[in-house]
Amino acid sequence: MSTDTNRETVGILLAGGRGERAKPITLKSPDHIRSKALIPFAGRRLVEWVVDACREQGIRRFYVVTHGLENRTQIKLLLGHGERYGVDITYSRSRFDRYNVGSAGATLHNLEQWDLQGRALVLPVDSLFDFDLGAMEAAHTGRNALVTVAAVRRTADEIAGKYGVMRTDDGGLVQGFVEKPDRARLGELFPRTAVDAGVTLPTNAGMYLVDCARLRLLAREPELFRQSYQRLDWGQDLLPWLAARGLPVAAHAIGRLGDLGNVPDYLHTLGLVLDGAYEQMNRLMRQPDVPSPRAWVHESSLRTKDDVTGTTLAQKIDEGSVVIGPGVRIGREVEIGPGVRLDHADIGDGAEVREGAAVVRSAVGESAVVGAYAEIEDSYIGPMAEVCSERTRPARLERFSAIGDGAMLWPGSRFCGVSVYPRLRVPAMTGVPAETELKSAEDILTWV
Secondary structure (H helix, E strand, C coil), rough: CCCHHHHEEEEEEEEECHHHCCCCCCEEEEEECCCHHCCEEEEEEEHHHHHHHHHCCCCCCCEECHHHHHHHHHHHHCCCCCCCCCCCCEECCCHHHCCCCCCCHHCCCCCHHHHHCCCCEEEEEEEEEEHHHHHHHHHHHHHCCCCEEEEEEHHHHHHCCCCCCEEEECCCCEEEEEEECCHHHHHHHCCCHHHCCCCEEEEEEEEEEHHHHHHHCCCHHHHHHHHHCCCCCCHHHHHHHHHHHHCCCCEEECCCEEECCCHHHHHHHHHHHHHCCCHHHHCCCCCCCCCCCCCEEEEHHHHCCCCCCCCCCHHHHCCCEEECCCEECCCCCCHHHCEEEEEEEECCCCCEEEEEEEEEEEEEECEECHHHHHEEEECCCCCCCCCCCCCCCCCCEEECCCCCCCCCCCCCCCCEECCCCCCCCCCCCCCCCCCEEEHHHHHHHCCC
């Protein structure tokens, strides 16, 4: 590999995970899982935003760790070898799939396969990051770090039971890791958090800048070599192993991390992006068509007429029969009926939101249908899904309900925190407990 290549930072995308926590968003059918990289997000697939965010900061060469036929095929069909994105993309070999069961193990095996010697930014494809690569590289070099961990600072209340915490010295080097401590444990380890609620601590964001050559040498040590052939994760295994041996692992604060690994986090991150909280996404997305309240409405949707009044969306906005609040994105060829209210909503290409419906803090996928007078709050509706609804029998989805691709709900359905798997036909139901997953016709019969 040339000297110029060794000096550049390359990107390593960890794209082999199955996305179990994000179901049904990661399902194309009840038994066909979609790669996490291909989660639809703000009009594109998530991995496209990740590649563009890295390319904007100078990364032109990417290596993608995939796993299995479906995962590899889906990602490669979308990204190809990077021609459309102005980058070069190489994929992991299928013979390494058996070892790609842990994020760190997959990284170590493929560093060797790709013969990488310089710096690499290792990051997952189910998260969004606000970060300055130049600043991270400078911190990495200044501390002579083997690995620099992207850190997001959070309060003790935000951390308790959800995030791992890093213990650092005054120079920013990591002394140890504490895995998802509860509030009491945080008070013991970090006494200041017990008296000052505003104190923040560094948490692992899951993105790492690594010295490939040095890490490859370490990977040959017998203990690490053996573990890499079993299961070796970055956060749980490799980083604590490095820190325990006094190797230079640094922490570098970044602006923001958006996890998309489950439905609540997906919707929360989407809302922040639509509100403009992610500076990098602000640069990557086109400027809002309406600066205040902040909204994107594709011109083809402004011209589209609904089948009730025969008027265009532009006419309905002008006369006030459609209300578009802040944080709204409306894709191409979307049909919006009269009396519709949208607020912090992402509406995919070709979708229909029929008369009298309200969509708030929610996502509606491509070609999905939201029926008349439906009330959708804090929910996800997948591509081609249909939420049937009528004035006398309105449907209501709330509190992180999720409707999978191509599923259909009958009028009168009322779901609170319920997930419906793709392509199911669900009769009107109420009273289904939160966190219920309707995976099959048998599950539906349980609650009818």
